[in-house]
Amino acid sequence: MTLTGDMLIGASAVRGSAGTQRAFNPSTNAEIAEPIFGLGDAADVERAATLAAAAFDTYRSLPLATRAAFLETIAEKILALGDTLITRAHEESGLPIARLQGERGRTVGQLRLFAKVVRDGHFLKATIDPAQSRRQPLPRADLRLAKLPLGPVAVFGASNFPLAFSVAGGDTAAALAAGAPVIVKAHSAHLGTSELVGRALQQAVQAHGLPEGVFSLLIGAGRQIGEALVAHPAIQAVGFTGSRQGGLALQKIANARHQPIPVYAEMSSINPVFLLPAALAERAESIGKGFAASLALGAGQFCTNPGLVLACDGPGFASFLKATHDALAATPAQTMLTPGIHAVYQTGAQKVGATPGVETAVFGADAGDRPNAAQAALYVTDAARFLATPTLREEMFGPAAIVVRTRDLQEMLQVAEQLEGQLTATLQLGTADHADARRLLPVLERKAGRILVNGFPTGVEVCHAMVHGGPFPSTSNAMFTSVGAESIERFLRPVCYQDLPDALLPAALQQANPLGLWRMVDGALRQP
Ligand code: NAP
Numbered sequence: 001m002t003l004t005g006d007m008l009i010g011a012s013a014v015r016g017s018a019g020t021q022r023a024f025n026p027s028t029n030a031e032i033a034e035p036i037f038g039l040g041d042a043a044d045v046e047r048a049a050t051l052a053a054a055a056f057d058t059y060r061s062l063p064l065a066t067r068a069a070f071l072e073t074i075a076e077k078i079l080a081l082g083d084t085l086i087t088r089a090h091e092e093s094g095l096p097i098a099r100l101q102g103e104r105g106r107t108v109g110q111l112r113l114f115a116k117v118v119r120d121g122h123f124l125k126a127t128i129d130p131a132q133s134r135r136q137p138l139p140r141a142d143l144r145l146a147k148l149p150l151g152p153v154a155v156f157g158a159s160n161f162p163l164a165f166s167v168a169g170g171d172t173a174a175a176l177a178a179g180a181p182v183i184v185k186a187h188s189a190h191l192g193t194s195e196l197v198g199r200a201l202q203q204a205v206q207a208h209g210l211p212e213g214v215f216s217l218l219i220g221a222g223r224q225i226g227e228a229l230v231a232h233p234a235i236q237a238v239g240f241t242g243s244r245q246g247g248l249a250l251q252k253i254a255n256a257r258h259q260p261i262p263v264y265a266e267m268s269s270i271n272p273v274f275l276l277p278a279a280l281a282e283r284a285e286s287i288g289k290g291f292a293a294s295l296a297l298g299a300g301q302f303c304t305n306p307g308l309v310l311a312c313d314g315p316g317f318a319s320f321l322k323a324t325h326d327a328l329a330a331t332p333a334q335t336m337l338t339p340g341i342h343a344v345y346q347t348g349a350q351k352v353g354a355t356p357g358v359e360t361a362v363f364g365a366d367a368g369d370r371p372n373a374a375q376a377a378l379y380v381t382d383a384a385r386f387l388a389t390p391t392l393r394e395e396m397f398g399p400a401a402i403v404v405r406t407r408d409l410q411e412m413l414q415v416a417e418q419l420e421g422q423l424t425a426t427l428q429l430g431t432a433d434h435a436d437a438r439r440l441l442p443v444l445e446r447k448a449g450r451i452l453v454n455g456f457p458t459g460v461e462v463c464h465a466m467v468h469g470g471p472f473p474s475t476s477n478a479m480f481t482s483v484g485a486e487s488i489e490r491f492l493r494p495v496c497y498q499d500l501p502d503a504l505l506p507a508a509l510q511q512a513n514p515l516g517l518w519r520m521v522d523g524a525l526r527q528p
Contacts, residue, residue: 005035010051010212016040026094029371039220049234051213052152052181060179068115075111077200092190094335114177126508127520144509147492149179151236157187158241167197171239178491240265268395269423269474270307278430280316288323294456299334300399304457328376333367342372345398357385421471422448424457
């Protein structure tokens with residue numbers, strides 16, 4: 001497939017006229033010659049949004065089997081791109097080939113999971129409270145609830161997941177599964193990758209004879225097409241992964257609309273890891289090695305990167321630090337996604353290192369003259385300093401972490417209480433740590449979306465029970481997850497049908513249960 005640098009608006013390839021841009025290779029610090037991308041403007045947003053609005057009722061009314069098959073076709077078309085996709089993503093992101101192959105597997109897996117979710121139909125939450133005409137003192141009407149899609153969704157591709165959280169990534173898969181058309185704003189860090197996946201998606205739309213507005217891909221500056229997209233009246237929800245600043249800016253636009261809409265923004269998290277005394281005494285060295293590997297993975301460019309360790313002082317603390325130090329010192333510097341992200345990382349890490357009372361334990365293997373390469377870094381401080389210095393609690397997007405030495409559990413609890421909302425919280429527990437863990441858990445349940453024991457937070461399973469979400473600022477809405485089957489909930493709303501004739505009800509709620517769904521009837525779950 002040859003890249004053209006065009007946007008994909010419905011079934012058309014459209015040349016943006018608001019300027020041009022080349023993609024960038026962070027490993028060589030040079031632009032990629034071909035193609036030259038044309039940037040879109042508000043008129044392109046208008047065209048894509050109008051098509052999406054026109055497609056909505058037809059698309060959402062398709063048989064569930066067709067919607068599911070469409071998701072599977074997208075997966076097949078992505079796989080059919082073969083090495084072309086992986087090579088281009090590698091060039092544009094600097095991410096290793098193996099990582100990108102894994103990410104492609106995850107992207108395809110997500111689409112297939114959602115195909116299954118759609119076929120099962122449980123997401124419709126079909127619920128029936130039959131009429132009670134003789135109820136005293138008042139009869140009850142026939143009431144039937146089902147979940148419907150919100151309407152067209154705007155998705156902002158993430159810089160750090162060029163496949164799994166971009167054009168056909170988790171947000172897009174969940175929205176399409178819900179029955180919502182999608183307009184993606186490509187991330188400028190991987191424009192060619194976005195076009196390749198966008199074309200695969202466009203082909204899938206055509207293969208199933210769907211209305212063309214089910215999918216569009218826009219290219220351009222966030223301040224122009226991103227803002228116009230969120231402000232467009234046809235858009236009914238937004239999926240975003242990126243900076244706190246970017247997420248909040250989009251939320252502000254969404255809230256200022258005549259009709260405010262939800263923005264599901266996944267923003268910043270430092271993912272605290274709590275090392276309890278018995279765990280440290282029993283296996284400090286292996287915890288150190290495991291932690292260092294998790295921290296440095298993918299140059300630390302994961303939203304679940306463990307950027308904070310709270311460790312009880314005592315036996316094992318020094319061994320943990322040494323093992324972490326040795327592993328990080330031997331970790332080669334890795335290319336970051338963009339010069340901008342690299343610059344922010346360098347500045348942020350240096351600022352932490354220069355903070356009074358913070359000791360630099362390791363600043364990893366020298367990057368030499370490789371551009372945009374990040375050295376892993378580890379800083380150590382005590383709880384009093386950490387509590388007194390709010391800037392130490394900010395996300396450093398990259399392979400850097402702060403270890404906070406705590407005197408005892410009480411101090412650990414005090415630090416935990418002061419943390420902002422997190423995607424994850426991790427406990428390293430030994431056999432004698434359960435009592436301490438019991439005291440920490442209620443705090444962590446208030447702070448985090450996922451709580452892990454004796455693992456590390458990087459590596460997010462795509463499954464039914466996953467929660468990749470959490471209180472602000474890890475996300476803009478703690479009620480939802482952006483990974484896993486439950487993430488479809490973000491793009492649905494309940495509608496109740498009162499006393500509708502059977503023939504006018506959606507199939508999910510008709511008396512004969514033509515979709516063969518498990519349904520809640522009069523408060524009890526009923527088999528088909
Ligand atoms: P970003 O700057 O937030 O950008 C993400 C996307 O949102 C881009 O497409 C961007 O468009 C758009 N955007 C940003 N601000 C906008 C605004 N005010 N109005 C409209 N659109 C806007 O994130 P990034 O480029 O991925 O990385 C920058 C920083 O974000 C990193 O250094 C890191 O700190 C953080 N980050 C965090 C995570 C995480 O998971 N926690 C993931 C990725 C990045 P344009 O670029 O075209 O303007």
